[in-house]
Amino acid sequence: MDSPKKETGFLDKIVMYIWLMFAPKPKINERYPPIRLPEPPSINKLTAEDTASTPEEHLLESGTITHVMVVKxxxxxxxxxxxxxxxxxxxxxxxxxxxxxAVMAMFVYHEPTKLFVQSNLVIVFLAMIVNLVVLIMIVCVESVRRRHPLNLICLAIFTFTMSMLLGTTSSFMDSDLVLLAVGITAVLVVALCLYAIQTKYDFTACGGVMITLVMILFVLAICRFFIPEFTDSLPIACLCAILACFFLIYDMQLIIGGNRAEQLDPEEYVFAALTLYVDVMRLLLYILRILQRVI
Incomplete structure (x- = not known):
C-alpha cells in the first residue's frame, strides 16, 4: 500500500535534481538588475500648506516628518x-x-474696602472657586492656554481673583508686617532668579524630586483643614518656604532654557507666566506665615 507514495516521492526528488543541474546559473561578475523604487517627494518643494494638510501617516511614510521635527x-x-x-x-x-x-495696598490701607471685604466673605469664596476653575482650564486645556486672546483673558481672571484672595488675607494682618513680607519676597525672588540663571546645576533634570515636593505640599494643604496648629507652626512654614524657593528656581530654568534637560515651548508663554506668578505668591504667603509666628 505504501509503494506508490514512495515511488512518487522518489520521482519528485529526481526531477528536482535534474532541474538544479541544468538550470541557468548566474556568472560570478553578473549582478541582478536593480529594482527601481518610486522617487521620494522633495523636501524643499513641501510648502507649509502641504505640510498642514498632509496627515501624519503620509508624513511618516514619505519621511518628511523628520524634516518638520528638525525645523521645529x-x-x-x-x-x-x-x-x-x-x-x-x-x-x-x-x-x-x-x-x-495695588489690590493688596487697597485692601490693607483703604479702610472702607477692608471693612467691606471682611464683612462679605461670600465674595472671597466665590473668587476662590473661580480662581480654581480658571487654573484648571489653563493647566489642563491646551486650546485655552494657547489660543489668543482667550489665554490672556483667563490669565487676567486668575490674576484678579488671586489678588482678591491675597488682599483679603492681608487685610486681617498688620500693614507693616505685610510691607515687610513684600520686601523680603522681592529680594528673595530677585536673588533666586539670578541664581537660577547663573548656576550650572540643572534643576530641570530633577523632575521626580519636584513631583515628590508637590505631593508633600498637597498633603500639608489637606492637613491644614484638620490640624491647622501643626501646618501653621514655624518649622512647617519654613519648610514650605524652602520648597517654594526650589519651585521658583525650577520654573525659572524651564523658562530660560538653554543647555537644560527640559524647557518650555515658546508658545506656552501664558503657562510660564502663570507658574512664576503662582511661585511668587506662594512664597509671599509662606513668608507672611513665618513673620506672624516670629513677630
Missing part, C-alpha cells in the same frame, strides 16, 4: 525666539505683580 527643534532652540519668549513672560509677570500689589 531648530526654531525652538533659536536664541532670538527664546529671548523674545523670556521678555514676553517677564512682561506679563510684571503686570500681574504690579496689579496684585
Amino acid at each position: 527643534i531648530s526654531v525652538f532652540d533659536d536664541q532670538s525666539i527664546r529671548k523674545g519668549f523670556v521678555r514676553k513672560v517677564f512682561g506679563i509677570l510684571l503686570v500681574q505683580l504690579l496689579f496684585t500689589l
Whole structure:
C-alpha cells in the first residue's frame, strides 16, 4: 500500500535534481538588475500648506516628518525666539505683580474696602472657586492656554481673583508686617532668579524630586483643614518656604532654557507666566506665615 507514495516521492526528488543541474546559473561578475523604487517627494518643494494638510501617516511614510521635527527643534532652540519668549513672560509677570500689589495696598490701607471685604466673605469664596476653575482650564486645556486672546483673558481672571484672595488675607494682618513680607519676597525672588540663571546645576533634570515636593505640599494643604496648629507652626512654614524657593528656581530654568534637560515651548508663554506668578505668591504667603509666628 505504501509503494506508490514512495515511488512518487522518489520521482519528485529526481526531477528536482535534474532541474538544479541544468538550470541557468548566474556568472560570478553578473549582478541582478536593480529594482527601481518610486522617487521620494522633495523636501524643499513641501510648502507649509502641504505640510498642514498632509496627515501624519503620509508624513511618516514619505519621511518628511523628520524634516518638520528638525525645523521645529531648530526654531525652538533659536536664541532670538527664546529671548523674545523670556521678555514676553517677564512682561506679563510684571503686570500681574504690579496689579496684585495695588489690590493688596487697597485692601490693607483703604479702610472702607477692608471693612467691606471682611464683612462679605461670600465674595472671597466665590473668587476662590473661580480662581480654581480658571487654573484648571489653563493647566489642563491646551486650546485655552494657547489660543489668543482667550489665554490672556483667563490669565487676567486668575490674576484678579488671586489678588482678591491675597488682599483679603492681608487685610486681617498688620500693614507693616505685610510691607515687610513684600520686601523680603522681592529680594528673595530677585536673588533666586539670578541664581537660577547663573548656576550650572540643572534643576530641570530633577523632575521626580519636584513631583515628590508637590505631593508633600498637597498633603500639608489637606492637613491644614484638620490640624491647622501643626501646618501653621514655624518649622512647617519654613519648610514650605524652602520648597517654594526650589519651585521658583525650577520654573525659572524651564523658562530660560538653554543647555537644560527640559524647557518650555515658546508658545506656552501664558503657562510660564502663570507658574512664576503662582511661585511668587506662594512664597509671599509662606513668608507672611513665618513673620506672624516670629513677630
